[in-house]
Amino acid sequence: MGTEFLKIMDFEEVREIINNIKIKKEVEEVFLEDAYRRVLAKDIHAEIDLPPFNRASRDGYAVIVEDTFGASEDNPVTLKLTEMVRAGESPSKKVEKGTCIEVSTGAPVPEGANGVVMVEFTENKNGNIYIYKSAPHGQYIAPRGSDISKGDLLLKSGTLITHDKTGVLGAIGVENVPVFKKPKVAVISTGDEIIKPGEKLQYGNIYDINSLTLSNAVKNSGCVPIYSGVAKDNYDDLKSKIEEHLDADVIITSGGTSAGAGDVLRAVLDDMGEVLVHGIAVKPGKPTMIGIIKEKPVFGLPGYPVAALMVFHIFVSSFLREMASLPDNKKSDMLRLRISRRFYSSRGRHQYAFVKVENGIAYPILKDSGAITAVAEADGYFEIPKNVEIVEEGSEIEVIPLEVF
Amino acid sequence: MGTEFLKIMDFEEVREIINNIKIKKEVEEVFLEDAYRRVLAKDIHAEIDLPPFNRASRDGYAVIVEDTFGASEDNPVTLKLTEMVRAGESPSKKVEKGTCIEVSTGAPVPEGANGVVMVEFTENKNGNIYIYKSAPHGQYIAPRGSDISKGDLLLKSGTLITHDKTGVLGAIGVENVPVFKKPKVAVISTGDEIIKPGEKLQYGNIYDINSLTLSNAVKNSGCVPIYSGVAKDNYDDLKSKIEEHLDADVIITSGGTSAGAGDVLRAVLDDMGEVLVHGIAVKPGKPTMIGIIKEKPVFGLPGYPVAALMVFHIFVSSFLREMASLPDNKKSDMLRLRISRRFYSSRGRHQYAFVKVENGIAYPILKDSGAITAVAEADGYFEIPKNVEIVEEGSEIEVIPLEVF
Numbered sequence: 001m002g003t004e005f006l007k008i009m010d011f012e013e014v015r016e017i018i019n020n021i022k023i024k025k026e027v028e029e030v031f032l033e034d035a036y037r038r039v040l041a042k043d044i045h046a047e048i049d050l051p052p053f054n055r056a057s058r059d060g061y062a063v064i065v066e067d068t069f070g071a072s073e074d075n076p077v078t079l080k081l082t083e084m085v086r087a088g089e090s091p092s093k094k095v096e097k098g099t100c101i102e103v104s105t106g107a108p109v110p111e112g113a114n115g116v117v118m119v120e121f122t123e124n125k126n127g128n129i130y131i132y133k134s135a136p137h138g139q140y141i142a143p144r145g146s147d148i149s150k151g152d153l154l155l156k157s158g159t160l161i162t163h164d165k166t167g168v169l170g171a172i173g174v175e176n177v178p179v180f181k182k183p184k185v186a187v188i189s190t191g192d193e194i195i196k197p198g199e200k201l202q203y204g205n206i207y208d209i210n211s212l213t214l215s216n217a218v219k220n221s222g223c224v225p226i227y228s229g230v231a232k233d234n235y236d237d238l239k240s241k242i243e244e245h246l247d248a249d250v251i252i253t254s255g256g257t258s259a260g261a262g263d264v265l266r267a268v269l270d271d272m273g274e275v276l277v278h279g280i281a282v283k284p285g286k287p288t289m290i291g292i293i294k295e296k297p298v299f300g301l302p303g304y305p306v307a308a309l310m311v312f313h314i315f316v317s318s319f320l321r322e323m324a325s326l327p328d329n330k331k332s333d334m335l336r337l338r339i340s341r342r343f344y345s346s347r348g349r350h351q352y353a354f355v356k357v358e359n360g361i362a363y364p365i366l367k368d369s370g371a372i373t374a375v376a377e378a379d380g381y382f383e384i385p386k387n388v389e390i391v392e393e394g395s396e397i398e399v400i401p402l403e404v405f
Numbered sequence: 406m407g408t409e410f411l412k413i414m415d416f417e418e419v420r421e422i423i424n425n426i427k428i429k430k431e432v433e434e435v436f437l438e439d440a441y442r443r444v445l446a447k448d449i450h451a452e453i454d455l456p457p458f459n460r461a462s463r464d465g466y467a468v469i470v471e472d473t474f475g476a477s478e479d480n481p482v483t484l485k486l487t488e489m490v491r492a493g494e495s496p497s498k499k500v501e502k503g504t505c506i507e508v509s510t511g512a513p514v515p516e517g518a519n520g521v522v523m524v525e526f527t528e529n530k531n532g533n534i535y536i537y538k539s540a541p542h543g544q545y546i547a548p549r550g551s552d553i554s555k556g557d558l559l560l561k562s563g564t565l566i567t568h569d570k571t572g573v574l575g576a577i578g579v580e581n582v583p584v585f586k587k588p589k590v591a592v593i594s595t596g597d598e599i600i601k602p603g604e605k606l607q608y609g610n611i612y613d614i615n616s617l618t619l620s621n622a623v624k625n626s627g628c629v630p631i632y633s634g635v636a637k638d639n640y641d642d643l644k645s646k647i648e649e650h651l652d653a654d655v656i657i658t659s660g661g662t663s664a665g666a667g668d669v670l671r672a673v674l675d676d677m678g679e680v681l682v683h684g685i686a687v688k689p690g691k692p693t694m695i696g697i698i699k700e701k702p703v704f705g706l707p708g709y710p711v712a713a714l715m716v717f718h719i720f721v722s723s724f725l726r727e728m729a730s731l732p733d734n735k736k737s738d739m740l741r742l743r744i745s746r747r748f749y750s751s752r753g754r755h756q757y758a759f760v761k762v763e764n765g766i767a768y769p770i771l772k773d774s775g776a777i778t779a780v781a782e783a784d785g786y787f788e789i790p791k792n793v794e795i796v797e798e799g800s801e802i803e804v805i806p807l808e809v810f
Contacts, residue, residue: 033617036624088599170613213568
C-alpha cells in the first residue's frame with residue numbers, strides 16, 4: 001500500500017523549510033568573452049585610469065587657450081602648427097606659446113595644451129592655423145582619470161553581467177572575471193513506462209516530458225542541468241541513479257512520489273538521508289517531496305507534467321536562482337491582467353493555474369494535470385490564495401510569465 | 406574636412422526606413438535538445454495520439470464498472486484477480502465479467518475494462534479483490550488520444566520554444582525541430598587608438614568597449630555575433646573588414662561616423678553600396694549612419710560607448726529581434742517608475758537617458774556619452790519625446806530594462 005504522506009504542510013511552512021536549506025556558493029574565474037550572463041563574485045575595482053591619458057574629444061587643434069583669447073571670425077589668431085597627432089599616436093612635441101598641434105578625436109592631448117579648438121572654427125594656410133573662435137579653459141579635453149580613477153569600485157559583487165557590463169569590464173582591462181559557479185542540477189525522471197525521445201514507442205510506453213522541460217527550466221534558473229535519464233519505478237534503480245548523481249549540487253526527480261504502490265523515492269530518501277517535506281497543501285503538487293542526502297537537496301516532483309512544471313515554478317526555481325545568485329524574477333516580470341472567466345478554487349489549498357495570454361487577457365487553462373496540451377498553451381501562471389474560492393470574471397490577476405526572452 | 410551629414414532625419418523617418426529593409430528568413434532543423442530558446446519555423450502537428458493507449462490514472466483495479474454497482478463498505482463486491490499490469494507493461498488478458506486486473510498509474514487499461522477502482526477502496530484476500538466502492542463509467546481512465554489526437558495542431562510557427570514547450574515537443578516524439586536560423590551579425594569597432602582586451606595598453610591607446618557590449622547585445626537580440634575585431638580609422642582598412650564580413654546577415658560598426666576628419670564609413674558605404682541615413686535627430690546618436698551593401702544592412706553607430714549602446718537599443722535591437730523572429734521586448738518589459746529628479750531635455754530631438762533603478766525609483770545618469778561609468782551604473786533607459794523639455798521630479802516615466810534575465 002506504500003507509505004503515507006509525512007504530514008500535509010502549508011505553502012508557507014514549505015517555503016520556510018526551503019529557505020533554511022544551506023547553500024554553498026563557489027567562485028571560479030572565466031575569460032571575459034565567457035562572462036556574459038554570469039554573476040560577479042567579487043567587487044571589481046578599476047585597474048587603470050579612464051581615459052588613461054588626457055584625451056581630445058573633438059577633431060581640431062590643441063592650444064594654449066590664452067593664445068586664442070579675443071579670436072573672432074573677423075579677427076583670427078594665427079598659431080604655428082608643429083605636429084599632427086592622430087588617435088593611437090604619441091605626441092613628440094609640447095604645445096608652446098604661439099604654436100598648436102593638430103589632434104584627432106581620441107588622440108592624446110600634448111603637454112602644454114589646455115584646450116582644443118574644433119577644426120570647424122579654423123583654417124590651415126600653409127602650416128599657419130587661423131583660429132576664428134577663442135577656446136575656454138579645458139575645452140574638448142577629457143582629463144586622465146576623469147571617468148574612472150584607478151582603484152575606483154566599478155561593479156559590485158552580485159552584479160549580473162549583462163551585455164552593457166561586459167563592455168565596462170573590457171574598458172578597464174579585466175581579462176579574467178570572478179563569477180559564481182553555476183550550480184549543477186541532476187534531473188531524473190522515474191517511471192517504468194517512460195522512454196526517451198528518439199526511442200521506438202511500444203504499446204504501454206510514453207515519451208519522457210519532464211526531463212526536457214525541467215532541464216531547460218533549470219537553465220532558465222541560471223544552473224546547469226545534468227540530464228540523468230529515466231529511472232525505473234523501483235527502489236534499487238532510483239537509488240543507484242541518485243547515488244550516481246550525488247556530485248551534482250541539487251537533484252530533481254519527477255514521478256514516484258504519490259502515496260501509492262509506486263512510492264519509491266520516499267523509501268530511498270528515508271534510507272539515504274532525510275525527508276523534510278512529503279505532502280503540500282497546494283494544487284497541483286500535493287505529493288511533492290523534499291529531502292536531503294549528504295547535504296544535497298532532493299526535490300521530488302509529481303510525475304504529471306503540468307504538476308511537475310508548476311511545482312518547479314512555485315518552489316524550486318527561486319531556490320535555484322538564489323543558489324545561482326540570480327534575482328528572483330517573479331516579482332519584476334509579473335503582469336497585471338484581467339481574467340477571461342470566473343475561476344473556482346479549492347478552499348484550504350493554495351492553488352495555481354496556467355493561463356494563456358492573448359491581447360492582454362488571461363485565459364485560465366482548465367485541463368487536468370496530465371494534459372500536455374495545457375502546457376502547450378501556457379504563457380504563464382497565477383496564484384489563488386488558500387482562502388479564496390472564486391476569482392470573478394474580469395477581475396485583475398497577477399500573471400507570472402513562464403519565461404522571459 | 407570630411408563629409409557633411411546627408412540630412413538630419415527624424416526618429417520616425419528612420420524607423421520607417423529600417424522597417425522597409427528587406428528581411429530574408431531561413432529555416433534549419435535542430436535536434437530537440439538544442440531547440441531551447443529557438444523559434445519554431447513551422448506548425449507542429451502531433452505525430453501520435455496522447456496518451457497513446459487507454460491509460461490508468463490511479464493505482465488500482467481495472468473493472469467492468471457494472472460489476473461494482475451497489476458495492477459499499479458493508480457490502481463489498483468480490484472480483485477474481487487475473488493479472489497484474491504495471492506501467493510500461495502490456496496486458497495479456499481481457500477483463501471479463503466477475504474478474505479484474507490490477508493496474509499501476511500509467512499502465513495500459515486492459516480491454517474489456519471501462520473503469521478503475523482506486524486501491525484505497527479495495528482489499529486483496531488471496532487473489533479475490535474486495536471492492537468497497539462502486540466505480541462510475543470511465544473512472545480513472547485517460548482514453549487514447551484524449552489529450553492530443555494524431556494530426557492536431559499543437560504549436561504554431563513563430564512560437565518561442567521556452568522550457569515548457571520543449572517538453573511538449575518531446576511528448577509527441579518530435580526529434581528534429583524546424584526553427585528559424587539565427588541571423589549572423591558582424592560587429593566591427595573602428596578607431597586607431599582602440600586595442601583588444603588582453604593587449605598591452607600603450608600610451609594613447611584605450612581598450613575596445615563596443616565590440617564586447619554590442620556582441621553580447623546581439624546575442625540578447627536572438628542573433629549570433631561575429632566578433633570582427635578593430636578596423637583602423639581609414640578607408641582601406643574599414644573597407645576590407647566590411648568586405649571580409651559580407652557573408653554575415655547584418656554588419657554593425659561603431660566609430661568613424663562623425664562629420665569630421667575621421668569619417669570613413671560614409672565613404673565606404675557610398676562606394677560599395679548606398680547610404681540610407683546619416684544623421685538622426687536623437688540624443689545621443691546624432692551621427693548614426695545606416696546603409697546597404699549587397700542587400701546587407703550596415704548600421705554605423707557612434708564611437709562613444711554610451712551613444713553606441715543607446716543607438717543599438719533605439720534602432721538596432723528591434724530590427725534584429727524581428728530578423729530572429731523574437732518578440733520585441735520593449736513594451737512588455739517596460740517598468741513604470743518615478744523619476745528621482747527634474748530632467749532637462751533638448752527641444753527638437755528625441756532624447757534618451759540611462760537610469761539606475763533603486764527601490765523602485767529611476768535615477769537618471771547625468772554623464773556625457775564618453776563616460777563608461779554611465780554604462781556601469783545603468784539598469785535601463787527612458788525616452789523623452791522631442792517636444793518635451795522638462796520631466797518633473799517624481800513624475801512617472803517608462804523605463805526599458807537593458808536586459809531581462
